[in-house]
Every structure is written in C-alpha cells, then in structure tokens.
Amino acid sequence: MPRTSLRSGPPSPATAAGVLVLLLAAAVTGCGSAEQAGAPEQAVADPAPSGPATDRVGALFVEDTGGARVCTASVVHSPGRNLLITAAHCAAPEGVPLDDLVFAPGYRNGLTPHGTWPVTAVTVDPAWEGGQDEDDDVAFLTVGPLDGRQVEDEVGSGAFAAGLGTGQEVTVTGYPNAGEAPITCRTRTSARSATQQRFDCAGFTDGTSGSPWVTDAGQVIGVIGGYQAGGASPDTSYSVAFDAHVADLYRRAAAD
Template sequence: MRLVSRRVVAVLASGALATFAFAAPASASGYGADDAGGAAINIVADTVSAAQEVTGSWSAERMRQAVPMEQLVSESGDVISLGEVVGSLTGGDPVSIPATKRLDLGSGLGGVLGSASGEPWTGGGEVASTAGRVFFTVDGQDASCSGNAVTSENNSTVITAGHCVRMGGEWHDDWVFVPGYDNGDAPYGEWPAETTMATQEWVESEDINYDVGAAVVHEQDGQSLTEVVGGQGIAFNQERGQPMYSFGYPAASPYDGSELIHCSGDTFDDPLFSDAMGMDCDMTGGSSGGPWFLDFDEQSGTGLQSSVNSFGYAFLPGTMFGPYFGDEAQEVYERASTF
C-alpha cells in the first residue's frame, strides 16, 4: 500500500486501535472532483461487460477468504504512533429522506426495543436485505467491509465508509456489494460498482471525521438495487446523542463475517481525538461501513441512516465510533443519488 504523507489518525472499525500514515492527495489521474457537489469520484466498471467480469470473479469461497480491510492496514509497514485528528465539521439544516420499500415488501409497525452490543440480527425486516458485505481488492489482495442500500434518485446507491472505497491514496478495485450476505450465499445477487465516491476531505487527507463513502451499482437483470432489496432512509445534520442501532459484518475474531451483527443503545461524542459519535459495540474489523440508524423500528427493520461504522481505540475496548453525517456526507450522498 503506497502511503506518503505523515499525518496520522486512529482508525478503523476493528475493536482495536490501528494507526496509519495519511496518504497525500493523488495526482490528477485516478479521481475527479465534482465541482457542484464536492465529492471525489472514481470509475470502477463503466460497462456491462466490465461489471459482469467483476461479479463473475467473486465466488462464495473467495468471499469467505477475503480479510477485513483493517487487517491489510495493520499489516502494512507504515503503522506509526497516534497523532492528532484534525478537521472541523460544517453544519447545515437537518435533512431526512424516508425509506424506499422493496417491490415485494409491505409496511411494518413496531418500536425500538432493548439494547445490544455485537449480537446476531434475527429480527428480519428491511435491514436484513439492505445491509450487506462489500468486497474489493487492495493491491491485489481481497478485502471486505460492510455497506447499506439507501433510497436514492437512481435506486442504485450504497453508503459505506470512506476507507472502504479508498485508502492509502488509491481507490479499491473489483468492488461489489452483496446485500443480505449469508455465509457465502448472495440471496439478492452481487452488485458491482459502476462508480465509487468519498468526501473530498477523505480523499485529500484521510481525515477520520469525514470517513464517508458511497457506490453507485449496476442494474442486474433489468432491475435496480432498491427495487430488489429496498432502500433505507437517510438523514443529515441531526441532533447528537440520540439512541441508535448499528449493523455490519464483522469478520475479525471472534466473528467470521458469515452473518449480520448489530449493536444498539445511546450514542455520545468522542471525548478524545475526533468529532465522531460513539456507541457501546463489540463489532470488529469488516464491520466498517455498516449503517447506523436513528428512529430504527425493529419490526419493519427500517430507520434513518445517520452514520457508518468507522473506527475504535485499543484503550477503549467495546466502543465503536462513526462520523457525524453533516454537509460533507450529504454532498457525497446527493452526488451518488443522481449519478
């Protein structure tokens, strides 16, 4: 992994502290900035044949063998000591966009119930199909994260963490989203990315405060992603400190990436090095990019996505942090939604 700059943060959603050197901005080749929306964009597979090649390469066994993205970071030779997390979030008016139902699913009723810290999700509902594993290659090595389908104008948008689309100054290759992943099975198909995106702040300096990414995936058999799996609602610039649910596919011990895991409870501001939000949660590497929901309804499995699993500190075990979805995250979502 090519790492050049020496700015440092604590990252990633691993259940332990990983520190890495920030990458300097890439050259003009490799990504482009959207002047209107402020998102950095990468073309992954822009033709049907290229998309088919990506999905055809990800067998069930290859998916099982993919390692958490965080493991590749910790194995690089560029791990150094913890430094200051820099950057400040800009705020705007609160925005919330409701969920999109999949074609064969009716509405549900229910309420937020109980709390959990790293338990299998057995509640079913919409989240069992919108949340999924993300697979990609980093310098030729197979890796995994998590992601979630959200309502969008193009019905093809996945939200994940910034480091799940780009890391160390390079965009990830062979990127595919597998909603409802179940121990190698892809019950809703494999959805290769046409484009991946991240906040401009993440691309330029890998500032953990802006660890937000997105993908626009190809249609499959004439259907778009949210027609098949549904799309969760999404919200920006919301009040902090609210109870939330988080979901993901942790693949580092004691988990193996085979099933959807969830946490729930009150959230709090990171008291240490970032502007992120925290939650009591035991999920490990591979859960990065999984969704955090406000107003989550356990019976219907729907909510308003307002963050993603991002990072943890070794000296603060059992705690997950996620970036605050402010204007910068909204810019990425809006650009992806209309791509």
C-alpha cells in the same frame, strides 16, 4: 485488538492484492475503543435476524464473494435507486478508490440471496483523497443493475439523514470478518467531539467498518468509521457526525 488508521501518502494503484496487504497491515475494520472499560451492563451485539431491515445491509468484497471481504455497506435511498453508504477508508484506502468491489446484501454463510452488485463509482470528499482526514471518512458507492433491476428495488433502502444530532436510539448491523453472518446492536449515540459521534456496544470487530447507524424511523445517521478508522477495540465505535458537509456529499453522489 488495536487498529491503526490508514496511512497518508502518495496514491498507489488499487488492486485486490493491495487490499489484502492493507487488511493485514492496517486492519481495515470497524472496531471501537473500550474507553469505558469495566462500565456495568455494556450492550453486546447479537446475531442479526434475516428480514428486510437487515437484508439491505451487506458485505463488500473484492471481485466476488470468493475474494477478500473488505467491510460492510448498506443501501440508502437515491433517485437512481442504486446507492450505498460505507466508510471512506473501506472504499478508498489511502484516498484511492478500490477497483472491482462488489456488494452482497443479506450475505450469510456463503450465500447471496439477493445477488452480488458491482460497484461502478466511488464518491468521497476531495479532502479524503488528499489527506484521509478522519472527519471525511464517509463514502457513497454507486452499483450497477442486475437483470434490469436496481439494488433498492431488490432490498429496499434506508433514508440518508443529516443534522439530527446525538442522543439517538439506533440499530447498528455489520459483518465481522471472523463470522459468516451479520451481528446487530440497539444502542444510543453520544458525542465524541463536534465532528465525531460514538456508541458503546461490544462485538464490532474487524469487518464492521461501514456498518450503518439506523434510527427507528429508518434513517441512516452514521457509519462505523471516523476516529481511529472506527475505533481501536470492539467495545466503542465511532462515526463522522452527519452534518451539512456530509449531506452535500450525498447529494453529489445521488446526482451522478
């Protein structure tokens, strides 16, 4: 199922209706490309079990869980205990942050066991705002509290990590739009280029952009996005390489 990258162009107002148009026209998703079609023993994603590591991953919606489901996001540790990570093309298509996003960690079958958390700020690189370069396809989202609690107090968090390189064993969990529960895959990262990394695992279809790549030590070292907005078919997925540039963006978001 081909997926086109989001178009560059002058900013336009971000509304729920605009999200629906983008979903239909540009397939804002997290597929990967089958660059090794026919390769033996390719990994295939499985249904993700409930549990602490999975419940800190959630679905992004517009306005509420009855609105458009956009992508996947996850909680990363921050001093404010209120920070998410996803792909920039999910939270700021065409460079413009979306209004009224909400995060539903652990979302399953229409249920929100950990509540829905309003996104109050979107942090992307200025270069993404200006031109949507695939090497800047990372976003950090600040969410507001619920009943006096921060999202990290509710579900825990992964640890943002940069500079680890490729060849890492990771678990990737995300929300395909075609289903009502997350999928997961354990796989190994490899390099696509000096600025992009990849993994091979079938099943990461529309909706899984922003899915975190988590090491056994709980470090988030990638999110589905980057090259081809994450990939052109479900078998291979991509991420921006988390380097010093992404680390600077994280520190800026965590300090706000």
